[in-house]
Structures are given as C-alpha cells and as structure tokens.
Amino acid sequence: MKPINEMNVSFFSRSSNEGFARAAVAAFAAQLDPTVDELSEIKTAVSEAVTNCIVHAYRDTIGIIYIKAQIYEDGRLVIRVRDKGCGIENVEQAMEPMFTTGGEERSGLGFTVMQNFMDRVRVLSHVGKGTVVTLYRTLESRPVGND
Amino acid sequence: MGVRLTLREGTLTALLSGEIDHHCAKGIREEVDKAAGQTKPRRLVLDFSRVQFMDSSGVGLIMGRYKLMQSIGGIVILANLPEKIEKIVALAGLDRLARIERNWDHETNQ
Numbered sequence: 623m624k625p626i627n628e629m630n631v632s633f634f635s636r637s638s639n640e641g642f643a644r645a646a647v648a649a650f651a652a653q654l655d656p657t658v659d660e661l662s663e664i665k666t667a668v669s670e671a672v673t674n675c676i677v678h679a680y681r682d683t684i685g686i687i688y689i690k691a692q693i694y695e696d697g698r699l700v701i702r703v704r705d706k707g708c709g710i711e712n713v714e715q716a717m718e719p720m721f722t723t724g725g726e727e728r729s730g731l732g733f734t735v736m737q738n739f740m741d742r743v744r745v746l747s748h749v750g751k752g753t754v755v756t757l758y759r760t761l762e763s764r765p766v767g768n769d
Numbered sequence: 770m771g772v773r774l775t776l777r778e779g780t781l782t783a784l785l786s787g788e789i790d791h792h793c794a795k796g797i798r799e800e801v802d803k804a805a806g807q808t809k810p811r812r813l814v815l816d817f818s819r820v821q822f823m824d825s826s827g828v829g830l831i832m833g834r835y836k837l838m839q840s841i842g843g844i845v846i847l848a849n850l851p852e853k854i855e856k857i858v859a860l861a862g863l864d865r866l867a868r869i870e871r872n873w874d875h876e877t878n879q
C-alpha cells in the first residue's frame with residue numbers, strides 16, 4: 623500500500639531540536655484528526671526515538687537525524703527515525719525495561735515508553751552504521767478527505 | 770522550561786513548567802540540586818501542575834532526585850501530575866519511590 627501523504631525532515635543532533643522534532647511530527651499527524659491523548663502519545667514516542675539518536679547514536683559528535691512520517695488511507699501513521707551513529711550491538715537487550723548504557727540520569731525506559739504508546743515498534747540496527755526505529759500507530763479517527 | 774524554587778519549613782518546592790525532555794532536564798537538575806545541597810530539606814516537592822509534556826528523560830530526572838534526597842535522609846513528593854504524565858510515572862514504577870499528591874497546595878505545604 624502506498625501512503626497518501628508523506629513528510630521528510632532532517633536536522634543536526636542537537637538537543638535543542640528535540641522539541642522541534644516532536645512538534646513537527648505532531649503537526650503532520652494532526653491531519654489525521656487525532657485526539658489530544660493520541661497526539662500526546664505520538665509526541666512522546668517521537669521524543670524518545672530522537673533523544674536516543676542525540677544521547678546514544680551520536681554520543682560525542684553531532685550527526686544528522688532523519689525523520690520520515692507517512693499517512694495511509696486506513697488511518698495508519700508510520701514514523702521512521704533514522705541515524706548514522708554507533709548502532710546497537712544487542713537490540714533485544716537494549717529494548718528491555720531499565721536497560722541503559724547512558725549512566726545515572728537515564729532511566730532506560732525509552733523503548734518501553736515507545737512500545738506502550740505505539741501499536742508496534744521496529745528496530746533495525748548495524749554497529750558502526752546506525753539505527754532505524756519505526757513507530758506504527760493506527761488512529762481511531764479517519765482523515766475526512768484526501769485533498 | 771522553567772523551575773521556581775521555594776523553601777518553607779524544611780520543604781523545598783520546585784514548581785516546574787513547560788516541557789520536560791532531555792534538553793531541559795539538565796538545567797532543572799542543576800537548579801534543584803544546588804538548592805537542595807544548600808538547604809538540605811526534609812521534603813522535596815516536584816510540582817508538575819504547569820508541565821505540558823514529559824518523556825522518559827523526566828523519569829531519569831525524578832529518579833536522580835530520589836537518590837539525592839535519600840542520601841540526605843529526605844523524601845520526594847510528586848505533586849499535581851497531569852493525567853498523561855502520571856501514566857509515564859506509573860509505567861516507571863515511580864509511585865514506589867515517591868509519594869504522589871494530587872491536590873498539593875503550595876501555600877500550606879500539604
């Protein structure tokens with residue numbers, strides 16, 4: 623199935639862009655007429671994925687973060703967050719609640735939050751090459767038209 | 770993001786506002802820790818009534834303050850959590866580390 627709408631955005635992995643990234647995706651998702659709760663959960667999941675690129679993927683450098691968001695006719699929203707950073711050695715372990723390589727102030731709950739707030743989370747990673755996190759969420763409300 | 774700190778009768782209250790993410794967590798942490806280090810309060814109240822957004826970086830922030838208060842023999846109270854933030858707090862099991870107060874009054878500290 624082809625998306626009925628798509629947006630792409632890329633930006634430096636500066637922490638000041640965390641707010642920009644979740645607001646940009648929320649503004650795009652708004653055309654699916656989501657509830658306030660749905661929108662808030664989407665923003666939170668995007669914030670988690672983007673923060674991981676900044677904190678982990680590009681730990682000691684500044685790299686580029688790529689986001690692609692797509693809307694499908696059936697009300698499905700697909701958000702892909704991609705980095706070309708360090709990659710994840712063991713994805714299964716990384717997704718366990720409380721697992722973190724980030725030290726004291728990280729909770730290790732980013733993936734748990736993403737999984738709780740989205741229908742599905744898919745992670746593809748290659749050490750030294752980067753990571754792609756895809757977030758899937760079907761919204762209860764449907765787009766009114768496709769104009 | 771903003772944090773307003775007040776100390777009264779051994780209770781340090783941090784009135785947080787705006788969006789709590791990794792970007793602004795550092796600033797909040799530094800201000801709260803500085804004040805707590807200087808005043809050694811018995812209770813640290815984190816008031817979320819003016820917080821519009823929080824992700825798991827906020828969970829890390831709360832856990833860190835819990836450890837800090839534990840080290841000086843005090844407790845953490847999470848006050849006036851908006852519903853969507855309480856969901857993340859519950860998901861993280863923070864209700865086991867901190868007291869949750871739904872109708873906290875800054876004036877009377879209870």
Ligand SMILES: Nc1ncnc2c1ncn2[C@@H]1O[C@H](COP(=O)(O)OP(=O)(O)O)[C@@H](O)[C@H]1O
Binds near residue numbers: 670734
């Ligand atoms: N994009 C990424 N690139 C490299 N490592 C990552 C990435 N995302 C997550 N990780 C790894 O997965 C772990 C768990 O992530 P997460 O659940 O968000 O918790 P936290 O960010 O608090 O550590 C991180 O500590 C890190 O080791």
Ligand SMILES: [Mg+2]
Binds near residue numbers: 670
């Ligand atoms: Mg994270």
